[in-house]
Amino acid sequence: MEHVGRLARLIVSSLTSGAVILMATTAIAAPERGTALVIFVDFSGSVQSAQRAAFSREIETHILPWLGPGDRAVVAGIHDKTLTAFRPFAEVVLPEKLVFSGWTHNRVLFNRQASERDARLRDLKDGFRADVAGGLARGRASPYTDILSSLLIAEKLFADEPRRKVLLVMSDMIEDTPAYNFEKIRWGPDTAARLLTQLEAKHMVADLSGVCVYIAGASARSAELAQHIGRFWEAYFKRAHADLDASRYARVLLHWPPAKSCRAQ
Numbered sequence: 001m002e003h004v005g006r007l008a009r010l011i012v013s014s015l016t017s018g019a020v021i022l023m024a025t026t027a028i029a030a031p032e033r034g035t036a037l038v039i040f041v042d043f044s045g046s047v048q049s050a051q052r053a054a055f056s057r058e059i060e061t062h063i064l065p066w067l068g069p070g071d072r073a074v075v076a077g078i079h080d081k082t083l084t085a086f087r088p089f090a091e092v093v094l095p096e097k098l099v100f101s102g103w104t105h106n107r108v109l110f111n112r113q114a115s116e117r118d119a120r121l122r123d124l125k126d127g128f129r130a131d132v133a134g135g136l137a138r139g140r141a142s143p144y145t146d147i148l149s150s151l152l153i154a155e156k157l158f159a160d161e162p163r164r165k166v167l168l169v170m171s172d173m174i175e176d177t178p179a180y181n182f183e184k185i186r187w188g189p190d191t192a193a194r195l196l197t198q199l200e201a202k203h204m205v206a207d208l209s210g211v212c213v214y215i216a217g218a219s220a221r222s223a224e225l226a227q228h229i230g231r232f233w234e235a236y237f238k239r240a241h242a243d244l245d246a247s248r249y250a251r252v253l254l255h256w257p258p259a260k261s262c263r264a265q
Contacts, residue, residue, distance in 0.1 A: 034070025034096070035258075036163040038154050039063070041136065042171035042217065043077040044145035051217060055170040056136050058216060058253045063168070064129055066257050069097035069121060074157060075132055076150075078171055079142030083149035089135025092128040094121055145176040148204055151240070155206040165211040166258050167242070172219045173229055183221070187228035192235045200239070208242035212262035215244070216253040 041055055059075075067073055075090040076082075095117055147169065158165045175182045185191065199205050215233070220226035230249060237244040243263050248255055 080144035090131035213244040
């Protein structure tokens, strides 16, 4: 009987210890990872000032309020020197949210640190907002629209990024470079596939695995041309292993913020 009693006490002790460990693990669980957001804004001459002003409003109204603790955001222009002279005009990394644990934190000290962290987050967002506004206001009109090079830069920006990845391209999506001018191409049923084969041979298809893609500003001089260009980019992002749903390719920013399911597996 004494042996049975010792065994029972051992079982109860083990169960109690397991419960304590489980409670402690739950209390100090790490916060959810933030989002890495990369925004490219078209500064080419084909994008009129009214459209660029609309881009600015969408960033101010939808993007900036959405950014939260742990997020990283980069904003850069699409122009004729995207690949050779890349330099973002706004960038911020926001501090992660503090998570209270009754096992390790003093409540008074934690509240003070959380308040300081919130103030720091507000200051960083205000500075980022000013940098974005300044960059959009100072951006010079470019003779070319090198979207393809911008996507290669996006690949580098997302490399080894542990956060969730979201790419927003604010452009009419009309590639216009000496190598590829989408307004002068004679589009046919197999044009998009032929272009992609050429781009792959030149290593010009970015690897955007796991990236959720938004397009805002898509347009063209005719509905037919817009459809051809839209189908090309749909095929491009599929080849790049990105997640671009047709509902997120539009003249304006739609279906924001991104759903948690918006990512390529």
